[in-house]
Amino acid sequence: MERVFGRPKGLTELPFHYCPGCTHGVIHRLIGEVLEELDIIEETIGVAPVGCAGFSLDFFSCDFVGAAHGRAQAVATGIKRAMPDKMVFTYQGDGDIAAIGTAHAIHAAARGEKITAIMVNNAVFGMTGGQMAPTTLSGQVTTTSPYGRDCDIFGAPIDFPKTIATLNGAVYVAAVSVDSPKNIVQAKKAIKKAFQVQQKGLGFALVSVLSTCPTNWGLSPADSIKWLQDNMIPIYQMGELKATEEVKAL
Amino acid sequence: MSKVLMKGNEAIAEAAIRSDCRLFFGYPITPSTEIVEYLSKHLPKAGGTVLQGEDEVASINMCYGAATTGARVMTASSSPGFSLKQEGMSYLAAAELPVVVVNINRTGPGLGGLGPAQSDYFQSTKGGGHGDYRLIVLAPSKGQEMYDFTMQAFDLADKYRNPVLILADGFLGQMMEPVELKERPPAELPKKDWAVGGCRGRAKRKIASYALTNEVGEAHCKHWEAKYADIRDKEQYWENFYTDDAEYLLVGYGTCGRIAKSVVLNARRQGIKLGLIRPISLWPFPEKAFADVKNKVKGIVTVEMNAGQMIEDVKLAVECRVPVHLCHRQGGMLPSETEILNFTAQAFNLALPEEV
Numbered sequence: 001m002e003r004v005f006g007r008p009k010g011l012t013e014l015p016f017h018y019c020p021g022c023t024h025g026v027i028h029r030l031i032g033e034v035l036e037e038l039d040i041i042e043e044t045i046g047v048a049p050v051g052c053a054g055f056s057l058d059f060f061s062c063d064f065v066g067a068a069h070g071r072a073q074a075v076a077t078g079i080k081r082a083m084p085d086k087m088v089f090t091y092q093g094d095g096d097i098a099a100i101g102t103a104h105a106i107h108a109a110a111r112g113e114k115i116t117a118i119m120v121n122n123a124v125f126g127m128t129g130g131q132m133a134p135t136t137l138s139g140q141v142t143t144t145s146p147y148g149r150d151c152d153i154f155g156a157p158i159d160f161p162k163t164i165a166t167l168n169g170a171v172y173v174a175a176v177s178v179d180s181p182k183n184i185v186q187a188k189k190a191i192k193k194a195f196q197v198q199q200k201g202l203g204f205a206l207v208s209v210l211s212t213c214p215t216n217w218g219l220s221p222a223d224s225i226k227w228l229q230d231n232m233i234p235i236y237q238m239g240e241l242k243a244t245e246e247v248k249a250l
Numbered sequence: 251m252s253k254v255l256m257k258g259n260e261a262i263a264e265a266a267i268r269s270d271c272r273l274f275f276g277y278p279i280t281p282s283t284e285i286v287e288y289l290s291k292h293l294p295k296a297g298g299t300v301l302q303g304e305d306e307v308a309s310i311n312m313c314y315g316a317a318t319t320g321a322r323v324m325t326a327s328s329s330p331g332f333s334l335k336q337e338g339m340s341y342l343a344a345a346e347l348p349v350v351v352v353n354i355n356r357t358g359p360g361l362g363g364l365g366p367a368q369s370d371y372f373q374s375t376k377g378g379g380h381g382d383y384r385l386i387v388l389a390p391s392k393g394q395e396m397y398d399f400t401m402q403a404f405d406l407a408d409k410y411r412n413p414v415l416i417l418a419d420g421f422l423g424q425m426m427e428p429v430e431l432k433e434r435p436p437a438e439l440p441k442k443d444w445a446v447g448g449c450r451g452r453a454k455r456k457i458a459s460y461a462l463t464n465e466v467g468e469a470h471c472k473h474w475e476a477k478y479a480d481i482r483d484k485e486q487y488w489e490n491f492y493t494d495d496a497e498y499l500l501v502g503y504g505t506c507g508r509i510a511k512s513v514v515l516n517a518r519r520q521g522i523k524l525g526l527i528r529p530i531s532l533w534p535f536p537e538k539a540f541a542d543v544k545n546k547v548k549g550i551v552t553v554e555m556n557a558g559q560m561i562e563d564v565k566l567a568v569e570c571r572v573p574v575h576l577c578h579r580q581g582g583m584l585p586s587e588t589e590i591l592n593f594t595a596q597a598f599n600l601a602l603p604e605e606v
Binding site for chain 2: 012041042043044045047048054055057058061062063064065066067068071074075076077078079080081082083086103104106107
């Protein structure tokens with residue numbers, strides 16, 4: 001029988017361990033497709049975070065390195081400086097890149113490190129069981145904001161891609177979502193461009209992907225998609241936040 | 251071969267270049283700063299890269315990343331900065347990555363001062379970060395050893411896939427001494443067939459230290475335990491100084507070991523049979539050095555620039571069969587030859603014919 005659909009070559013055959021309805025799998029697939037389409041699987045080294053995606057190093061078919069929590073940008077910098085001709089990307093949750101790893105992400109971007117950063121934003125710390133993250137929305141209930149996030153106490157959520165976009169070294173910053181077929185197509189375009197930016201050696205590229213966490217949000221997969229659309233998309237600026245002229249010319 | 255007058259810190263940096271280290275990630279901190287400064291000037295000329303990280307945490311993790319590719323890489327810091335690196339040290343040990351780290355020990359705890367100290371002995375030899383791991387720790391006592399041990403450190407790191415620490419102090423780092431710039435000695439080192447770098451023509455590789463299955467976790471721990479036992483067996487280094495007929499022994503490393511040599515000579519002139527064991531590898535601690543002496547000598551004095559840290563390893567090495575006393579200064583102060591000799595004489599009721 002002819003096989004008409006399967007995993008992209010950028011992914012291994014290992015079944016995902018992610019919770020039902022979590023969109024990590026969709027985002028993994030998009031990256032896997034991009035690795036295959038750009039024919040860079042054998043030239044790429046990925047850097048995995050600590051968090052739900054800590055085991056992503058088993059799911060991608062390229063070489064992979066596991067970093068300490070938040071340190072993926074520093075680890076990726078070390079790899080890229082040692083091997084400037086290889087492709088290096090990080091895959092980090094919002095807690096990893098925008099809380100404990102903030103300094104490393106900002107400085108990697110400021111230096112214009114030629115790496116591709118994929119940030120997955122589900123507005124909570126997922127793996128530890130749904131605690132408040134810097135990205136948790138105002139009023140959102142988590143296990144460490146059980147009465148809803150009070151911005152007078154914890155501050156307002158950080159729109160991290162906007163912060164990165166202010167830095168000269170960051171040449172491409174996009175915020176996308178995988179909540180609908182249309183947005184998934186947009187997300188893939190952005191991810192692909194972020195890798196092409198690196199291929200051309202233009203500078204630092206970040207793609208933030210809004211993602212669901214049905215388990216910790218306490219919602220069904222379908223309701224989680226709706227919650228993301230109703231609550232996250234209005235708060236976080238979406239689309240291409242920054243693309244230099246060189247990037248636009250790609 | 252001609253010698254060059256240079257600071258101990260510069261000797262470390264030059265040795266790194268001549269050890270084919272082409273990547274350095276660091277953050278300035280006194281009294282180690284000459285290392286990052288020297289390399290910033292000279293490593294690019296050798297085709298290398300120096301990157302000043304946003305902090306010590308970044309620097310050690312950049313080293314981690316670079317080491318995963320199989321590249322030789324180094325970082326350097328001083329005590330408060332070395333504390334910040336401890337998370338990275340633990341991950342390096344777990345991922346078995348060969349990185350050379352330098353700690354030019356200054357005083358602590360806290361911000362402390364800039365003077366020489368040996369207060370990071372426990373941190374360096376007993377772990378420092380979380381988890382049950384060991385660094386190979388080398389303690390130079392002069393400029394030439396700053397150079398030689400750095401070269402040796404890169405080879406030991408590659409041989410055992412383990413981070414190696416050069417532990418010196420502000421005195422050794424800042425002092426200028428003649429150093430012979432030797433060529434890198436030949437070494438047979440294992441192939442880095444574990445390194446990442448793109449999986450063309452081979453299966454994908456991954457480097458990580460994550461194990462959520464306890465049975466797997468225990469297997470990892472047993473692997474590390476066996477490696478550390480092997481290192482402990484093969485890589486103990488020390489210097490014996492007048493130990494053959496010694497009735498009393500000084501034990502000191504680094505700066506203290508150097509001062510203690512003069513004390514031994516002074517004591518001998520006064521008829522006291524004093525000797526010195528100078529540990530060079532602090533981990534593994536040179537317990538073999540004490541196998542012969544523990545039934546021979548009448549007493550031991552450890553000379554340290556801390557409140558008494560290495561003394562615990564000395565007591566273990568002699569199985570507490572010999573009285574061991576501590577002669578120490580702290581907070582950036584050096585023990586003088588006179589005070590060490592007087593302390594030793596007093597500790598063991600020895601007559602000093604000459605007033606010292």
